[in-house]
Amino acid sequence: MITHFQFKSLFENKxxxxxxxxxxFNKQKFTGIYHQNGDIEWTSEEPSDEHIHQLKEQIHELMLFHVYDK
Incomplete structure (x- = not known):
């Protein structure tokens, strides 16, 4: 389960x-960039193959809720 999820705009023009x-996730911090088309660019170590699909889905859900469903 993802905890302490945070996001901020890449650009000054929000x-x-x-x-x-x-x-x-599992006591390890992950960071990345979420692009408009839904692509995720990891800026930290990438999550393990075992968890990456699940984490990408959770990130998409969180971004849809927090950014697009304002």
């Missing part, structure tokens, strides 16, 4: 799409 995000 109307431009793109966001930095961070969260903890």
């Amino acid at each position: 109307d431009m799409p793109g966001w930095h995000f961070s969260f903890y």
Whole structure:
């Protein structure tokens, strides 16, 4: 389960799409960039193959809720 999920705009002009995000999973911090098209670019170590699909789905859900469903 993702905990302490945070995000902020990549750009000063907050109307431009793109966001930095961070969260903890299994006591490890992960960071990345969420692009407008839903692509995730990891800026930390990438999660293990065992968990990456599940984490990407959770990140998409959180971004849809917090950014697009305002």
